[in-house]
Structure formats: C-alpha cells, structure tokens
Amino acid sequence: QLQLVESGGGLVQAGGSLRLSCVASGRTFSSYAMGWFRQAPGREREFVGVISWTGSSTDYADSVKGRFTISRDNAKNTVYLQMNSLKPEDTAVYSCAAGSGVIPGYSGSDRYDYWGQGTQVTVSS
Numbered sequence: 001q002l003q004l005v006e007s008g009g010g011l012v013q014a015g016g017s018l019r020l021s022c023v024a025s026g027r028t029f030s031s032y033a034m035g036w037f038r039q040a041p042g043r044e045r046e047f048v049g050v051i052s053w054t055g056s057s058t059d060y061a062d063s064v065k066g067r068f069t070i071s072r073d074n075a076k077n078t079v080y081l082q083m084n085s086l087k088p089e090d091t092a093v094y095s096c097a098a099g100s101g102v103i104p105g106y107s108g109s110d111r112y113d114y115w116g117q118g119t120q121v122t123v124s125s
Contacts, residue, residue: 002026002098002114009094009119012086016123020081022096022116030074033102035112036081038092038121047107048094051079059104064090086123093118 008020022034036048049060051070058070067086072079079096097112 002029002032004096004098004114004116006094006096006116006119009121011122011124014086014088014123014125016086017082017084018086018121020083020094020096020119020121022079022081024077024079024098029077029098032098032100032113033104034070034072034079035097035099035102035109036070036079036094037097037109038090038094039118040092043092045095045109046092047109048081050102050104050106052104057104059107061107083121086121088123088125091121091123093120095119 003025006022033053035050037045039045047061049070051058055072067084069082095118096116098114099112101111
C-alpha cells in the first residue's frame, strides 16, 4: 500500500499562486510516476499533469501548460504542484495519484494504483 496525503490548498485571488504538496508513505515512492488530477463540482475528473518516477519527464494538460509545474523530491517522498497565474476555472479538488504503469504522455486515470483524498483549491475572480 501507498498512502498519499495532499496539502496546500486554499482560497486565492485570480492571478495568484499556490503550491500543493503530496506526501507518500508506505511503499517505495520513487518507483511510481505521480499524477495530479482535479475535479470541479458537476464535472468529471480532469488530468492536470504527470511526472515520471525519476522526475526527468513531465506532461501537462493544455489548460495548465505554462502555468503549472510538477516536481518531486524522492528523498522526501513528496511531489509538488506549483500553480501560477491561477484562474477561477482552476477551482476544483486537486488529488495526487501514484501509478507504476504510467508514463508521461498518458492522461488517463485508469492506470493509477493509489489516490490521495484531495485538497480544495478555490480561485476567486
């Protein structure tokens, strides 16, 4: 088992920034690619981005490309989502996920093995 706990969500004005963290415990964190997803009320879960297990490769949804950055620190069992230039449409619950069979370029959610509980991000206009 791999337990994932997100933090760093909150309320921010449009144009502002937030950094989300996802701390893993349990199994070997560095063996997993890590993805970030979000879900707004009444909408389906949406891929945000993914980082390879080494951290050398990332991929992002077009809607966040150039504004969001994923990084990881395997020594701290932590993956980060830096969100800049936030927009009201970025409002959602953000969740991290770990997948042993995921590579950057794949935006589906079905190959992820473990999920965090999510953290709320609200962007006011």
